[in-house]
Amino acid sequence: MTNPHCEISDLGDRLVVENRNAARRNALTPEFYEGLHHALRLAADQPRIGAVIVMGEGDFFCAGGDLTMLITAQTMDEEARRARIDTLNDLIRAVVHCPRPVIAVVEGGAAGAGLSLALACDMVISARDARFSAAYVTAGLVPDGGLTAALAAGLPPQMAAQMALTGRPIGAERLHALGLISELTAPGEAIMAAMALADHLAHGPAGAQSAIKRLLTDARAATFEAQLTAERDAMAAALAAPEAAEGISAFLAKRPPDFRRLREDR
Missing domain, CATH: 3.90.226.10 (2-enoyl-CoA Hydratase; Chain A, domain 1)
Structure with missing residues (x-):
């Protein structure tokens, strides 16, 4: 533009x-x-x-x-x-x-x-x-x-x-x-x-970064209990995402995670 x-x-x-x-x-x-x-x-x-x-x-x-x-x-x-x-x-x-x-x-x-x-x-x-x-x-x-x-x-x-x-x-x-x-x-x-x-x-995981930013933003106005619930829900979703599969696999294999490839695939 x-x-x-x-x-x-x-x-x-x-x-x-x-x-x-x-x-x-x-x-x-x-x-x-x-x-x-x-x-x-x-x-x-x-x-x-x-x-x-x-x-x-x-x-x-x-x-x-x-x-x-x-x-x-x-x-x-x-x-x-x-x-x-x-x-x-x-x-x-x-x-x-x-x-x-x-x-x-x-x-x-x-x-x-x-x-x-x-x-x-x-x-x-x-x-x-x-x-x-x-x-x-x-x-x-x-x-x-x-x-x-x-x-x-x-x-x-x-x-x-x-x-x-x-x-x-x-x-x-x-x-x-x-x-x-x-x-x-x-x-x-x-x-x-x-x-x-x-x-x-x-080079980081886009989905996890977005969830973290949202949690940090919401934490400014949330009660502690509400924040615990929000973190639980975000973590549960993250565990089922391709980023977690890549990150955990890379950690166990002692290699750098390739989150950039996942960004390009989305």
């Missing part, structure tokens, strides 16, 4: 989605929403795709919403404002519920809804010098796109409050130490680390 603000590269076993709006620090646009939705649907339909990588053009991941566009929302009625915010929420849901792992590649930093998008991904790979800001409050706004949920789940309460209430940027190294960022790299090398991770994922 042709999209001036979203370039999708299909590399066979992974998709790379690039927000191409560097002139505005990759602020989110309707065109990018459309492109990322398209990539996530394609990944969901194609077991050959082991991961979706989301990145920004140039030296910044995403500055969030375009304030020049948000100004127009001030003249809308409340229903229209809610509908506009739901376009972001729908994108965040699509990332969270995509059956394939989604990897955010952060150079420079992420702010506002750009941080919401990064933290909605399953893993965040960041350059060491990147800075992350829940910048909404500096414009008199409140976080959206699931950001308060992500901060509350991923950070100690005091740090989540500091980020959300002050809008001050926090360095990648500190957030990595707190567990919010998966991996740190030298500046300019985050995409290479993401490619290596995507290669690892593409």
Whole structure:
């Protein structure tokens, strides 16, 4: 598909989605929403795709919403404002519920809804010098796109409050130490680390990975008993799948499992 603000590269076993709006620090646009939705649907339909990588053009991941566009929302009625915010929420849901792992590649930093998008991904790979800001409050706004949920789940309460209430940027190294960022790299090398991770994922069992992602997502809202039941059901299904037959056979034969062949057969 042709999209001036979203370039999708299909590399066979992974998709790379690039927000191409560097002139505005990759602020989110309707065109990018459309492109990322398209990539996530394609990944969901194609077991050959082991991961979706989301990145920004140039030296910044995403500055969030375009304030020049948000100004127009001030003249809308409340229903229209809610509908506009739901376009972001729908994108965040699509990332969270995509059956394939989604990897955010952060150079420079992420702010506002750009941080919401990064933290909605399953893993965040960041350059060491990147800075992350829940910048909404500096414009008199409140976080959206699931950001308060992500901060509350991923950070100690005091740090989540500091980020959300002050809008001050926090360095990648500190957030990595707190567990919010998966991996740190030298500046300019985050995409290479993401490619290596995507290669690892593409050689894994697609069905089991999808079930694991779903379990991790559902666990955020589930009771312990409900999660035990969900894990039981997922394990029972996995035991009867070709992936388990291959994995167990490979383990007993002391050879690497060939999950990639099963992806191609599906």
